[in-house]
Amino acid sequence: MIKITMFSSADKVAGQGVGSAYIELINLLKQRFSKEFDIQINNYGKSDLSHYHTIDPQFYLSTFSKKRGRRIGYVHFLPETLEGSIKLPKLFRNIFYKYVISFYKRMDQIVVVNPTFIDKLVAHGLDRKKIKYIPNFVSTKNFYEKTPEEKSAFRKKIGISDDKLIVFGDGQVQERKGIDDFYKLAQDNPDIQFIWAGGFSFGKITDGYDRYKQMIENAPKNMKFTGIVDRNDLVNYYNICDLFLLPSYDELFPMSVLEAFSCGAPVLLRDLELYQAIIDGYYQPAKDRGEMNDFIRKVAKDHSILDNFKKKSRLATDYYSEDHLSKIWYEFYTNQYKIAKQDK
Structure with a gap:
């Protein structure tokens, strides 16, 4: 041994x-x-x-x-x-x-x-x-696709109707994660529910702490900051979202993306070089906030666009x-x- x-x-x-x-x-x-x-x-x-x-x-x-x-x-x-x-x-x-x-x-x-x-x-x-x-x-025992009934029940629990389009993001609240773009997208799309799960893991030494704290406290009605969510509860958020969005400017190999894939969530990412090296073909790329906004609005008009991305997420899950x-x-x-x- x-x-x-x-x-x-x-x-x-x-x-x-x-x-x-x-x-x-x-x-x-x-x-x-x-x-x-x-x-x-x-x-x-x-x-x-x-x-x-x-x-x-x-x-x-x-x-x-x-x-x-x-x-x-x-x-x-x-x-x-x-x-x-x-x-x-x-x-x-x-x-x-x-x-x-x-x-x-x-x-x-x-x-x-x-x-x-x-x-x-x-x-x-x-x-x-x-x-x-x-x-x-990631473990498919912990991150998996739930039934429509379970998804609906969690939406009801947090006060979001079944017909509301949800864009979900996850990670520490910091500039590197692209939280400013996520916030601005919420402001520009008041009819869509935006949710960000994450907080200040580094506390007050987080770069831009005071500014982001103000942002959270003054978030628009359609922007929900959950704070740090236990991994056992994160699976519910991945399941109720119509689109997972991580607008990071710099990443390593984000666990949140793998978790989203594992729950069958369509994925939209800033098109970084490192993503092209590891998960190319499994996500919708966007070079900037403008392209993210265009895709979100396209999805809002036609939800069927996401069906193909759900299939891609399942393929990514098989590989990883x-x-x-x-x-x-x-x-x-x-x-x-x-x-x-x-x-x-």
Whole structure:
């Protein structure tokens, strides 16, 4: 049995995709490979493989111990992707960014959630041979398409009629997520219900915190901010929406998009390079808010447009399924174990 220690604090802060991805992986490994892998969490005892999901300072110090075995780093973000997420003094920001790269360089193997990260990490000085791409996934047991009756019941619960078109978005309230465009689209389409699930996971150090707090407090009648929603309740919002919209300017491999796919929701996204690399063909692309608005209005006039996108979402779910990814993770860990044994 291969002993794998997971180092993570990702599940301590609600509303983060990193935490969602971490929980999905832990559940998958424990359910499917309990006889092959001995999974420990934040245990500093001896291990064959140590998989670092977050970059906590105490985890960094642990990488110098011989007990850690082969060190695997999970890259969910780069210094440049933090821009627009958190607001830090320039001096501290520069130190923190150097620390992030230093942490990644301490690893024997890097796993990226998006292939576009590979060249960027190489530019930061990492060895391309040590970097592997493994996509995120979500559990279809937790995120699935509900019955029309269940959807109608939840709409009734939150006070939205069955005939009301719903555009739903999910993520932290921050500039990087394109929340300003989402808000403006709500203002421009008063007959459509817009819902955003998410809050300030970074608290007051969120970039633009005061402005967004004012925005939430003065939202138009057709714009609903739910705050941070528990993952077990998110499935209801994905199910009642007619269209899932994530207008982010910069993303990694958003769990929210996979969750929307898994619930059969049609997906509209700002057409980013990283999406083209991982989910091209499964969503409706839009280069800016104008194109998003055009598509939303087109859908409002003809709901049948969305039928094809529901089919695309189901196809995406098949590709990013637990069955597919479980095989990839099993091969990855067993190969890493073989390398660790050879290096001894």
